[in-house]
Amino acid sequence: xxxxxxxxxxxxxxxxxxxxxxxxxxxxxxxxxxxxxxxxxxxxxxxxxxxxxxxxxxxxxxxxxxxxxxxxxxxxxxxxxxxxxxxxxxxxxxxxxxxxxxxxxxxxxxx
Amino acid sequence: xxxxxxxxxxxxxxxxxxxxxxxxxxxxxxxxxxxxxxxxxxxxxxxxxxxxxxxxxxxxxxxxxxxxxxxxxxxxxxxxxxxxxxxxxxxxxxxxxxxxxxxxxxxxxxxxxxxx
Numbered sequence: 001x002x003x004x005x006x007x008x009x010x011x012x013x014x015x016x017x018x019x020x021x022x023x024x025x026x027x028x029x030x031x032x033x034x035x036x037x038x039x040x041x042x043x044x045x046x047x048x049x050x051x052x053x054x055x056x057x058x059x060x061x062x063x064x065x066x067x068x069x070x071x072x073x074x075x076x077x078x079x080x081x082x083x084x085x086x087x088x089x090x091x092x093x094x095x096x097x098x099x100x101x102x103x104x105x106x107x108x109x110x111x
Numbered sequence: 112x113x114x115x116x117x118x119x120x121x122x123x124x125x126x127x128x129x130x131x132x133x134x135x136x137x138x139x140x141x142x143x144x145x146x147x148x149x150x151x152x153x154x155x156x157x158x159x160x161x162x163x164x165x166x167x168x169x170x171x172x173x174x175x176x177x178x179x180x181x182x183x184x185x186x187x188x189x190x191x192x193x194x195x196x197x198x199x200x201x202x203x204x205x206x207x208x209x210x211x212x213x214x215x216x217x218x219x220x221x222x223x224x225x226x227x
Contacts, residue, residue: 043202043218090153098167099216101153
């Protein structure tokens, strides 16, 4: 079975500093991996997805993630945090079209 | 840009009452999903439709939950009777096709249910 583990439940950064949200996956074959963001009381919005093409995936709002098979990781990064980035972030894998979500990481951005 | 629509956005009900949520997927999307998201956790799939047919409802508590997508377009999720533990966000998502693990699911804004 496929699964993802988000290593931090909460991450706090200052505005303008880099963001790193960590995700490890477990899969018996090349996975499909996604990052979704959820702002308070809102639905989930797709940030980016990996589908075995390029290992470095660029998403919306300046986010990107790198698929590292040797480390079974798919960490989400952004060079400079903005106040509007404060939200819950989910690392997600899929099997067929069944999505399996990680536990989520709440990103807090301090002024 | 097309979006998944859900209503109501918020619902407060008393336990043992019936509640219903509505979802209208992106036009042309054959696959529709209902998820439940308990506060502080990731969403969990309740039911998946391909057109009007149920593909997967293994996680749907069928003694009290029901879902339908009669014409293969919009869908209704019902809970009867509601219990305190049903308080959660109910998310609807849709995707163009099925069976493709890299396919993107598009989520609606959700219905937040509070059972008193």
